[in-house]
Structure formats: structure tokens, C-alpha cells
Amino acid sequence: MVTTFKAQVQNLHFYYGTVEALKNISISIQEKKVTAMIGPSGCGKTTLLRCFNRMHDLYPGNRYEGEITLYPEGKNILDPKVDPIELRMRIGMVFQKPNPFPKSIYENVAYGLRVRGITQKSIIGEKVEESLRYAALWDEVKDRLYHLASNLSGGQQQRLCIARTLAIDPEIILFDEPTSALDPTATQKIEELMETLKEKYTIITVTHNMQQAARVSDYTAFFYLGELIEFDKTENIFTNPKVKKTEEYITGRFG
Amino acid sequence: MKTSYYRRIERFKDTCIRGILFSSALCSILITAAIVFVLFYESIPFFKSVSFKQFLFDKQWTPLFSDAHYGILPLICGTFLTTLIALILAIPLGTIMAIYLSEYASHKFRETLKPLLELLSAVPTVIYGYFALLFVTPLLQTILPSLSGFNVLGAGLTMGIMIIPYVSSLSEDAMHAVPMPLREGSYAMGATHFQTAIRVVIPAAFSGITSSYILAISRAIGETMVVAIAAGMQPNLTLNPLEPAQTLTAYIVQVSLGDLPHGTLGYQTIFVCGLTLFFITLCFNIVGHSLRKKFREVY
Ligand SMILES: Nc1ncnc2c1ncn2[C@@H]1O[C@H](COP(=O)(O)OP(=O)(O)OP(=O)(O)O)[C@@H](O)[C@H]1O
Numbered sequence: 001m002v003t004t005f006k007a008q009v010q011n012l013h014f015y016y017g018t019v020e021a022l023k024n025i026s027i028s029i030q031e032k033k034v035t036a037m038i039g040p041s042g043c044g045k046t047t048l049l050r051c052f053n054r055m056h057d058l059y060p061g062n063r064y065e066g067e068i069t070l071y072p073e074g075k076n077i078l079d080p081k082v083d084p085i086e087l088r089m090r091i092g093m094v095f096q097k098p099n100p101f102p103k104s105i106y107e108n109v110a111y112g113l114r115v116r117g118i119t120q121k122s123i124i125g126e127k128v129e130e131s132l133r134y135a136a137l138w139d140e141v142k143d144r145l146y147h148l149a150s151n152l153s154g155g156q157q158q159r160l161c162i163a164r165t166l167a168i169d170p171e172i173i174l175f176d177e178p179t180s181a182l183d184p185t186a187t188q189k190i191e192e193l194m195e196t197l198k199e200k201y202t203i204i205t206v207t208h209n210m211q212q213a214a215r216v217s218d219y220t221a222f223f224y225l226g227e228l229i230e231f232d233k234t235e236n237i238f239t240n241p242k243v244k245k246t247e248e249y250i251t252g253r254f255g
Numbered sequence: 256m257k258t259s260y261y262r263r264i265e266r267f268k269d270t271c272i273r274g275i276l277f278s279s280a281l282c283s284i285l286i287t288a289a290i291v292f293v294l295f296y297e298s299i300p301f302f303k304s305v306s307f308k309q310f311l312f313d314k315q316w317t318p319l320f321s322d323a324h325y326g327i328l329p330l331i332c333g334t335f336l337t338t339l340i341a342l343i344l345a346i347p348l349g350t351i352m353a354i355y356l357s358e359y360a361s362h363k364f365r366e367t368l369k370p371l372l373e374l375l376s377a378v379p380t381v382i383y384g385y386f387a388l389l390f391v392t393p394l395l396q397t398i399l400p401s402l403s404g405f406n407v408l409g410a411g412l413t414m415g416i417m418i419i420p421y422v423s424s425l426s427e428d429a430m431h432a433v434p435m436p437l438r439e440g441s442y443a444m445g446a447t448h449f450q451t452a453i454r455v456v457i458p459a460a461f462s463g464i465t466s467s468y469i470l471a472i473s474r475a476i477g478e479t480m481v482v483a484i485a486a487g488m489q490p491n492l493t494l495n496p497l498e499p500a501q502t503l504t505a506y507i508v509q510v511s512l513g514d515l516p517h518g519t520l521g522y523q524t525i526f527v528c529g530l531t532l533f534f535i536t537l538c539f540n541i542v543g544h545s546l547r548k549k550f551r552e553v554y
Pocket residue numbers: 016019021039040041042043044045046047048
């Protein structure tokens with residue numbers, strides 16, 4: 001099976017002011033695969049994930065060094081000339097805690113279309129239904145689309161946040177510990193969802209849960225103190241890690 | 256032994272503190288009740304000699320003239336007109352300032368400007384009154400030569416300047432309290448700064464923003480000094496802001512400062528106006544409260 005690169009991180013350093021949070025990271029993201037990032041708390045997983053959609057631009061004093069090349073066009077998205085707003089229309093993100101907007105379920109999913117200036121009701125309505133169906137939430141909410149999203153359960157809210165991201169047809173979806181605030185049933189639903197999502201989207205996910213990484217991902221990257229320690233196919237990482245640190249971490253001997 | 260003694264003392268302290276807190280709460284309720292009672296009590300004799308119909312529908316308010324009329328409408332009209340002008344200025348400007356301070360300004364700039372703005376509301380209102388009379392009105396007269404020296408427009412605009420800090424400061428607090436992940440969610444969808452502020456931050460802070468508007472409205476309705484000094488002291492049933500007029504509060508000052516004997520009808524009008532004012536602000540507060548409850552957002 002032929003795989004192609006969707007993105008390539010090359011010699012990436014990232015600084016919060018003077019603190020170097022990522023040290024010389026190079027990693028390739030395969031198209032329509034799930035890449036998991038694991039590692040102990042504070043090792044820089046979130047920091048790396050937020051480089052992909054330039055979320056760090058929102059805060060003063062943050063600095064990137066190195067490149068992230070996005071394919072097919074092969075442009076470096078960390079280039080200051082690249083508009084982060086355009087970029088974020090192509091790269092969606094789901095956060096650790098569900099963060100639905102203080103709007104109705106319908107308007108939450110329609111948000112991405114509305115900020116793009118789309119106003120035709122028929123287009124929005126269709127896209128909202130399609131996205132909610134794809135996020136396996138449609139049947140649960142179809143009778144209350146105009147109720148406030150904050151009335152949904154945590155797991156439903158998280159799937160709503162996924163649906164809202166799907167509605168903008170992103171090329172890559174970034175997940176930052178999407179299930180850490182959810183119970184096992186809701187977690188399972190999200191994991192199943194990721195399985196279907198990778199048919200259409202490239203997925204990068206951060207997780208603290210080893211079983212989850214093993215279950216859902218095709219590739220796994222292990223980070224430690226801002227450095228990439230090992231990156232390989234998930235089965236290799238979990239059955240036959242080459243670096244001792246990785247083995248210690250996945251067997252739970254530290255972290 | 257020793258610990259149980261200690262625990263008993265702590266329990267006793269707890270009871271005492273609860274008592275103190277309860278009685279202070281009770282005090283403020285009792286004082287409010289007493290004020291309302293006095294307003295009612297002193298107003299009853301008035302309504303024995305003046306019919307409700309006359310009070311509500313007569314188009315003149317001249318209690319101190321020999322040809323006395325007791326129609327409250329001119330005063331209510333003056334009150335609403337000055338308030339409306341003040342709000343037309345203060346609500347948009349205050350809200351825009353709040354959006355700027357919360358969403359665009361740097362941390363340092365916000366921390367400098369906010370206290371300065373709040374200082375505006377520390378200026379004594381009598382100074383605003385003369386500011387309206389001696390600066391704002393002459394300035395307006397250069398554009399509107401027909402404007403009389405005492406007028407609703409100048410007083411209302413000055414009042415608007417005065418209440419801007421209430422709107423901007425409280426709205427800014429509410430917007431600033433909106434959690435960052437909510438904003439990030441919007442940015443992550445490819446929204447711009449402005450879209451995020453308008454479509455996510457404002458709806459999320461809606462209840463706090465409404466509170467600031469309600470406070471501004473109550474403040475404008477109750478404001479006395481500016482209108483007493485700059486709007487003229489003539490009850491005037493008009494919607495023309497270029498004319499002089501009198502508000503409920505300004506009338507109360509005017510009459511209180513005179514030497515009307517107790518028990519006369521003129522004296523009682525003070526309380527009737529007070530009662531009317533009380534009802535108006537009460538209505539606004541109830542509306543505001545229910546609005547706030549309806550849109551209360553839990554993060
Ligand atoms: N805003 C910030 N300013 C300064 N340092 C930061 C900031 N955010 C994170 N860091 C530091 O950067 C390092 C990486 O943090 P990051 O949040 O990426 O870790 P993480 O791997 O996602 O951890 P966790 O698993 O706990 O979420 C940490 O040492 C952290 O203290």
C-alpha cells in the first residue's frame with residue numbers, strides 16, 4: 001500500500017519566551033493515518049500539536065524555528081507570510097475539554113461555515129446534518145438542534161466539537177487528549193469515531209492512555225523532555241521498541 | 256479534653272459570626288423597607304386630593320403655581336429623554352471600549368487605561384453638571400445655533416460620558432472572564448479576531464454585559480445634579496432634546512431646597528415623585544434580572 005506524506009516536521013524548535021519546549025523535532029505525518037503522540041506530562045505533546053495550526057501565534061513571546069511542510073503543495077506553514085487563519089481552515093482541532101460555543105447545537109456546527117461568510121440556509125443545513133451524522137451524534141440530537149449545546153453530556157459535547165470541526169472539511173484533525181475528561185463509554189465512542197474518520201482525514205492525536213494509542217493509531221511518537229525519542233509504526237513501538245526509555249514508558253515503569 | 260474545649264469555642268464563634276452576618280443582611284432589608292414605607296405613607300394623602308387619572312394623564316406639572324396641575328408625564332418624559340440620550344452615547348461607546356480592552360489591547364495598556372476610566376466615575380457629578388452647562392452646551396450651540404442655554408441634549412450627552420465607565424468597565428470584566436479555551440475553539444475554526452469577539456465572547460459574556468447596561472440605565476434615571484444644573488428646571492412635555500426640561504430627580508431637588516411647609520400638597524409631591532422613580536427603577540431591575548437569568552452562561 002502506497003502511503004504519502006501529509007506533513008513533514010523538520011528540525012523544529014519551539015520557544016515559550018526563552019524556554020525551549022521542543023528540541024529539534026523531525027517527524028513525518030502520513031496521509032489518512034492516525035499518528036499518536038505519547039510521553040510523560042510536560043514533554044511537549046500539546047506544544048507540538050499546536051504548532052500545526054499555529055495556535056501559539058495567539059500569545060506574545062512564542063517563537064518557532066525550523067519547518068513544518070504541508071502537502072500536497074509543499075509549503076512551510078511556519079513561514080510568517082502564511083496566514084494562520086487560512087491555515088486553520090485546513091487544519092481542525094479538538095481540545096482536551098469539550099468547549100462548545102454558547103450557542104445552539106445547530107449554530108455550533110454551522111460556526112465554521114458562517115465565519116467563512118456562507119449564508120445560504122440550504123448549504124448550511126445540509127452540512128450540519130452531514131457532520132453530525134459523521135460524528136455519530138445526529139440520532140441523539142436531531143430533535144433538539146436548536147437547544148443550547150451546553151445542555152449536552154460531556155461525551156456528546158466532545159462529539160459536537162468533532163462535528164463542528166468536520167463541517168469545515170479539514171485536511172488534518174488535531175486531537176489533544178480528546179477523551180481525558182470522558183467516561184469509558186464516551187471514550188469508546190470517540191475511539192470508534194476516529195477509526196471512521198481516518199478514511200477521509202489525517203489525524204494527529206495526543207493521549208496519555210497507552211491502550212488507546214495502541215488501539216487507534218497507525219504510527220506512534222514517543223516524546224521525552226521536549227525531544228522525540230522514538231517514532232515508528234504503532235505495532236513496533238508497542239511490541240518491539242528500539243529505545244530503552246520508550247519501553248520503560250509503555251510498560252509503565254515511569255511517567 | 257483540650258481539643259473539645261477548643262472545638263466548643265470555635266462552634267461558639269461560628270454561631271456569633273453567623274448572627275452578625277444575618278443581622279447586617281436584615282438591616283439593609285429593613286432600611287429599604289422603611290424607605291418604601293415612608294414613600295407610600297407620605298404619598299397616600301396626595302392621592303386623596305389628586306385623582307390617579309389626573310396624575311397619569313394631565314399634561315402639565317405645576318404643583319407650586321396658583322393654577323396647580325399634577326400631571327407626572329412631563330417629568331417622566333424629561334427623565335426618559337435624558338436617559339435615552341445618555342444611553343445612546345454610553346452603551347455603544349462603552350461596549351466598543353470593553354471589546355477593545357478585553358480582546359485587542361495589550362495587558363499593560365489595559366491595566367493602565369482601566370483605572371483611568373474608572374476615575375471618570377469618581378468625578379463629583381456637580382462638576383459634570385457645570386461641564387454640561389459651560390462646555391458641552393456652548394460647543395453644541397456652534398453646530399445648533401437655536402439650542403437654548405438649558406437643554407436636554409447637553410445634559411443627556413454629559414450624563415452619557417459620565418456612565419461610560421460603568422458600561423465599559425463591567426462589560427470588560429465579563430468578557431475578560433470568558434475562558435481562553437472557548438476563544439481558542441473559535442480561532443481553531445479559522446475565525447478572525449473580530450469574529451471571535453462578536454460571535455463567541457459577547458454571547459458568552461452576555462449576562463455580565465446586560466448587568467452593566469442595567470446599572471447604567473438605573474444610574475442615568477437616578478442622576479440628579481447634571482440635569483438639575485444643565486437641563487433647565489421647567490417641566491416640559493416634549494420629545495425635542497433641544498428644549499429645556501425637568502426630570503423627576505431634578506424636581507425633587509428643586510422642591511426639597513425650597514421652604515414648603517410639612518403636610519402641604521406641594522410637600523407631598525416630593526414623595527410621589529420619589530415613589531414614581533422607585534417604580535421605574537424597580538421595573539428595569541426586574542427586567543434586567545430576568546434577562547440575566549435567562550441568558551446565564553455556565554462555562
Ligand atoms: N504558555 C507556556 N509558557 C511557558 N512554558 C510553557 C507554556 N505552556 C507549556 N509550557 C512548558 O512547555 C513544556 C511542554 O508543555 P506541554 O503542555 O506541551 O506538555 P504536554 O506534553 O502536553 O503535557 P501534558 O501531558 O501534561 O498535557 C512544559 O515544560 C511546560 O511547562
